[in-house]
Amino acid sequence: ETGVTQTPRHLVMGMTNKKSLKCEQHLGHNAMYWYKQSAKKPLELMFVYNFKEQTENNSVPSRFSPECPNSSHLFLHLHTLQPEDSALYLCASSLGTIGELFFGEGSRLTVL
Amino acid sequence: GENVEQHPSTLSVQEGDSAVIKCTYSDSASNYFPWYKQELGKGPQLIIDIRSNVGEKKDQRIAVTLNKTAKHFSLHITETQPEDSAVYFCAASPISNFGNEKLTFGTGTRLTIIP
Numbered sequence: 001e002t003g004v005t006q007t008p009r010h011l012v013m014g015m016t017n018k019k020s021l022k023c024e025q026h027l028g029h030n031a032m033y034w035y036k037q038s039a040k041k042p043l044e045l046m047f048v049y050n051f052k053e054q055t056e057n058n059s060v061p062s063r064f065s066p067e068c069p070n071s072s073h074l075f076l077h078l079h080t081l082q083p084e085d086s087a088l089y090l091c092a093s094s095l096g097t098i099g100e101l102f103f104g105e106g107s108r109l110t111v112l
Numbered sequence: 113g114e115n116v117e118q119h120p121s122t123l124s125v126q127e128g129d130s131a132v133i134k135c136t137y138s139d140s141a142s143n144y145f146p147w148y149k150q151e152l153g154k155g156p157q158l159i160i161d162i163r164s165n166v167g168e169k170k171d172q173r174i175a176v177t178l179n180k181t182a183k184h185f186s187l188h189i190t191e192t193q194p195e196d197s198a199v200y201f202c203a204a205s206p207i208s209n210f211g212n213e214k215l216t217f218g219t220g221t222r223l224t225i226i227p
Binding site for chain 2: 031033041045048056090097099103105106
């Protein structure tokens with residue numbers, strides 16, 4: 001148990017659906033991240049929030065929309081996704097934006 | 113930007129033997145090098161890290177070495193055990209106010225320990 005909880009663990013959606021991924025951390029951290037993990041590729045940083053403010057957006061398509069209502073919760077809203085968006089989406093948190101990242105177990109997304 | 117290359121992509125070793133995973137990086141500004149272990153169905157977890165002011169760091173059966181001149185760093189696992197089977201990721205970043213935002217990961221090494 002890392003203190004970072006992601007739901008749902010598995011999600012299957014069609015290209016016209018709208019769904020959301022949720023992440024919650026119980027570690028008192030102030031920075032939260034979304035990463036995309038695809039087979040044979042490095043972990044790709046998508047978004048960073050520090051004290052609820054977005055500080056990084058790594059040229060992520062607008063069909064991915066993050067939301068950070070407070071330092072403990074992070075959402076990733078999904079709409080009109082493509083099959084190539086199928087991947088494991090990992091949420092992480094850290095105390096500040098330097099040092100150890102604490103990852104959740106991920107949400108496995110399949111886009112049909 | 114930073115580019116991190118990791119080798120090998122898969123590695124099988126007999127239980128009790130040692131395993132070595134190597135990474136190279138391109139940006140001389142990088143000075144923080146963590147290693148993460150990802151077990152099946154879990155998220156990555158930090159196992160050891162090293163900063164550029166030291167050349168080696170050890171924690172029980174795990175050690176990391178860093179050669180800043182050659183821009184490469186390695187993970188060494190001795191006396192391997194079945195629970196060491198996992199995917200290992202190296203990473204590099206400059207230590208700054210935005211260190212994690214600049215953290216670049218390697219492509220991972222799947223380590224299998226053969227009983």
